[in-house]
Amino acid sequence: MKTFELFPRRFGWIPYVFLAYLTFPLFHVLSETGLKRILGFVLLAVFVIAYREAYRAVTDAGLIGWSTILMVFIIVLAWFYQPYNLILAFYVSNFIGGIGDARLFKRAIEVFGSGLVLCGVLLVSEYGMETGIGFFPFIIVMALTPIAVRNSAERGRLEEKLDAANEQIRELSRQEERVRIARDLHDTLGHTLSLITLKSQVVQRVRNDSDRVLEEAKGIENTSRSALKQVRELVSDMRGSSVAEELVQMQEILSAASIELKTDFPDPLPDLPPLKQTIIGMCIRELATNIVRHSNASTCLISIRETDDGLVTRVKDNGIGMTGAHYGNGLNGIVERLALVEGTLSIKEQSGTLFKLVVPLPITTRGGETG
Numbered sequence: 001m002k003t004f005e006l007f008p009r010r011f012g013w014i015p016y017v018f019l020a021y022l023t024f025p026l027f028h029v030l031s032e033t034g035l036k037r038i039l040g041f042v043l044l045a046v047f048v049i050a051y052r053e054a055y056r057a058v059t060d061a062g063l064i065g066w067s068t069i070l071m072v073f074i075i076v077l078a079w080f081y082q083p084y085n086l087i088l089a090f091y092v093s094n095f096i097g098g099i100g101d102a103r104l105f106k107r108a109i110e111v112f113g114s115g116l117v118l119c120g121v122l123l124v125s126e127y128g129m130e131t132g133i134g135f136f137p138f139i140i141v142m143a144l145t146p147i148a149v150r151n152s153a154e155r156g157r158l159e160e161k162l163d164a165a166n167e168q169i170r171e172l173s174r175q176e177e178r179v180r181i182a183r184d185l186h187d188t189l190g191h192t193l194s195l196i197t198l199k200s201q202v203v204q205r206v207r208n209d210s211d212r213v214l215e216e217a218k219g220i221e222n223t224s225r226s227a228l229k230q231v232r233e234l235v236s237d238m239r240g241s242s243v244a245e246e247l248v249q250m251q252e253i254l255s256a257a258s259i260e261l262k263t264d265f266p267d268p269l270p271d272l273p274p275l276k277q278t279i280i281g282m283c284i285r286e287l288a289t290n291i292v293r294h295s296n297a298s299t300c301l302i303s304i305r306e307t308d309d310g311l312v313t314r315v316k317d318n319g320i321g322m323t324g325a326h327y328g329n330g331l332n333g334i335v336e337r338l339a340l341v342e343g344t345l346s347i348k349e350q351s352g353t354l355f356k357l358v359v360p361l362p363i364t365t366r367g368g369e370t371g
Contacts, residue, residue, distance in 0.1 A: 007055050015055055021088060022048070028082040040081060047073045051091060060099045064108060067095045071112075075119060083123045086135060089116060089142045097149025105150060113143040194289050195223050198256035243269055246281035247302070250288040254300055257292045259317075265304035270311060279337045280313060280359065283345075286330045287315045287355050295319025297352060310343075310360040318352040 007015040022044065029040030047070065054066035071092050077085040089112075096112055099105040116139045123135060199220045206212040247263070254261045272280070284302070291300055297319030304313050334357075335345050343359035 007052060011055060015051075018091065018094070019048075019051075021090065025077050025081065025085045025088065028077075028085065032081070036080075040077075043073055043077060047077075047088075054091075054095050057095075060101050060104050063095050063099055064104065067092045067108070067112075070095070071115060078119065078123070079126075083127050083135070086116075086119055086123070087138060090145065093142050093145035094149055097146040098153060099150075105146070109143075109146055112146065116143055194292055195253045195256055196220055198253070198292070199223065202256065242277045243272070243281050243284065243304070246284045250284055250302070253288050253292055259291065259297055260299045262299060262301040263303070264301065266306075269304065270306060272311075276341060276359065279341055279343070280311070280357065283334045283337060283357055284313070284315070286334055290330055291315070291317050291319065291353075294322075295353065306361065309358050311358070313357040313359075315355040315357075316350065316352060320352075321349045322347060322353050 025040075026044060029037060029044060032040055050066055050069045050073065054063065054070065057063045057066055071089065074086060074088045074092070077088065092112065096105070096108045099108055120135055120139050199216050203213055203216045203220075206216070251261050288300075291297055295317045297317035299318050301316045302314065304311070306312075331345070331347075337343075338345055338357065338359065341359055343357060346356045346358075348354045348356070
């Protein structure tokens with residue numbers, strides 16, 4: 001069974017506090033006698049009903065309608081009972097401030113302000129200049145109150161939107177973190193498992209050579225231990241990797257796949273901050289894995305150069321190329337990583353496949369970091 005509510009719960013105690021203003025017209029009605037006193041009680045009772053319904057209005061039209069009814073009762077109470085009852089127009093000020101449509105709000109303000117001024121003029125003509133002067137400050141405040149109420153409501157809505165936006169940002173950050181961890185796991189384990197697979201194939205080919213089998217078995221053990229360590233570091237503190245470390249890993253996986261690696265880069269390598277080292281290093285790792293899995297290449301050339309465009313890394317194989325191929329998780333991961341430092345990836349068919357990674361120097365991250 002639905003519980004009766006005098007006013008909607010979302011408004012809290014504010015509607016009940018405003019009812020205190022009715023003590024003034026109630027006192028004036030009690031001072032009357034006969035039919036005028038009875039009509040006064042009826043007016044106040046209907047006023048409370050209209051006041052309650054105004055709080056329950058969910059549309060601008062509803063607010064305007066109930067505000068108009070309230071204003072009519074206020075004028076009657078002010079004209080026939082006591083001019084100071086015009087102070088009840090503060091009720092109407094509050095409801096007008098809740099009108100959402102800017103055009104309707106502006107029109108309501110104009111009508112409401114004009115009505116207050118007209119009431120002031122009529123009260124002056126009926127009760128004298130002293131009464132009008134006493135009401136003038138209240139008329140000004142009541143006319144401006146809807147603007148203050150609207151600004152307060154707008155600020156509340158903006159704060160709600162800000163809270164919602166912050167929550168969405170936090171959720172997107174959590175999703176991005178999950179995607180980043182998944183991408184790092186893919187890059188790390190994909191590379192290592194490919195290397196283990198290649199070494200296992202080598203073991204099968206040289207199974208009659210016990211010394212070579214033992215050597216490859218130790219290599220598999222070392223690779224698996226390295227993978228376990230990398231995963232632990234990845235999960236614990238998201239450890240980065242340097243370009244130099246990834247070049248060593250690239251040499252190892254290409255060698256296991258019988259792909260000759262040729263290099264062309266300065267010694268020492270460009271000194272980059274850890275974030276950039278990790279991004280470029282992980283991209284090199286993924287490209288090495290991609291070449292082993294899909295290229296059928298026999299040689300691979302990697303070059304690193306600083307140019308006017310930035311730090312340019314080229315990885316070129318002599319395999320079957322990528323005609324008709326689509327970006328998978330690996331290449332998509334490279335694009336996403338490079339985007340963090342405003343870098344780009346381009347792929348060109350050139351007697352094989354040429355991967356070109358360009359990272360601007362100085363390197364600027366989205367967080368404003370420069371390197």
